[in-house]
Amino acid sequence: MTVQQIxxxxxxxxxxxxxxxxxxxxxxxxxxxxxxxxxRNGFFGAILIHRPTGHVLAGNTRFRVMRDEGAETIPGxxxxxxxxxxxxxxxxxxxxxxxxxxxxxxxxLLLRQLVDSEGLEGTGYDRAAYELLLxxxxxxxxxxxxxxxxxPDERIDAYNDIGIRSIVLPYGEEDYEQVAAGFSTLRxxxxxxxxxxxxRRLVLDAVASLEFETV
Numbered sequence: 001m002t003v004q005q006i007x008x009x010x011x012x013x014x015x016x017x018x019x020x021x022x023x024x025x026x027x028x029x030x031x032x033x034x035x036x037x038x039x040r041n042g043f044f045g046a047i048l049i050h051r052p053t054g055h056v057l058a059g060n061t062r063f064r065v066m067r068d069e070g071a072e073t074i075p076g077x078x079x080x081x082x083x084x085x086x087x088x089x090x091x092x093x094x095x096x097x098x099x100x101x102x103x104x105x106x107x108x109l110l111l112r113q114l115v116d117s118e119g120l121e122g123t124g125y126d127r128a129a130y131e132l133l134l135x136x137x138x139x140x141x142x143x144x145x146x147x148x149x150x151x152p153d154e155r156i157d158a159y160n161d162i163g164i165r166s167i168v169l170p171y172g173e174e175d176y177e178q179v180a181a182g183f184s185t186l187r188x189x190x191x192x193x194x195x196x197x198x199x200r201r202l203v204l205d206a207v208a209s210l211e212f213e214t215v
Contacts, residue, residue, distance in 0.1 A: 006089075007080040010046065013073035021064060022055040024087070027094040029061025031068075033124045038065060040122025047076040048093070050086040057086055058093040108133050167199075 043066065047059030056063050057079065066074050079089070111130055114120055120130065171179055183195045192198050 006085075008048075008077045009080075010075075010077050012075045014049065014076045014078075016063070016067050016071060016074055019049050019054045019056060019063070019074075019076075021060045022050075022057060022090055025056075025060050025090060025094075027060070029064075030124075031061060031065055034061045035065045035069070037122050037124060038062070038069075043075070045075075047074060048089070049076050049078055050083075051078045051080050052083070053086070055086070057090045104133060104136060 043062070045059070045062070047063050048057045049055065050057050056076075059076070063074060079086070081089070108130075111120060111123070111125055111133070114123065115127075115130060120126060169179075183198055186198045186202075187193070187195070190198060190201060192201065
C-alpha cells in the first residue's frame with residue numbers, strides 16, 4: 001500500500017487567538033482530566049489545525065484547556081486539505097481511538113507501579129478506577145466462595161474516593177468456610193452480584209420481620 005503524505009507544516013508556537021475549536025466536533029473531551037495531565041506532566045504532543053479555516057481537527061480538548069488557562073501559543077501542525085478531508089481526519093482521529101482496547105492486566109501493572117510510587121495524578125485514573133480494575137482482573141479468583149481483591153488496608157483510600165464504608169466480620173476457619181459457601185448460594189438464589197448486597201438484604205429482611213412481630 002502506498003501511503004500518501006498529507007501536506008502539513010509544524011509550528012511550535014501557533015498563536016491561540018488565530019485558531020478555534022471545530023464547531024462540528026462531536027467528541028466531548030474531559031477538560032478536568034486533560035487539565036490535570038497538563039498540570040502534572042506538562043503539555044506534550046501537538047494539535048492538528050485545518051489551515052483554510054483555523055479549526056482544530058485533533059486535540060480540541062487540549063487546545064481548550066490551554067486557551068482557558070491563558071496560554072498565548074500552542075504547538076501544532078497546519079494541515080492543507082479540502083473541507084471534506086478535514087472532516088474525515090477529525091472523525092477518524094476520534095473513532096480510531098474508540099476502536100482501540102486495553103490489555104487490562106498490563107494496564108493494572110502500569111498503574112500499580114505509580115500507585116506504589118507517587119500515585120496516579122496526571123494519568124486520568126484515580127483510586128476508585130484502580131480498585132474497579134483490580135476487581136475485574138481478579139473476578140475469577142475465588143476462595144471459599146468469596147471473590148478476592150485488595151487487602152483491607154489497601155482499600156481505605158479507594159473506598160473513601162467513592163463513598164464506601166466496609167464492615168469486617170471475622171470468623172474461625174470452619175465458620176468462615178460455611179458462611180462463605182452460604183453467601184455464594186444466596187448470591188445465586190437472590191440474583192445479586194456481591195456479598196455486600198446479600199448481607200444488606202438479609203439484615204433488612206430480618207429487621208422488617210422483627211418490626212412486624214412487635215406490632
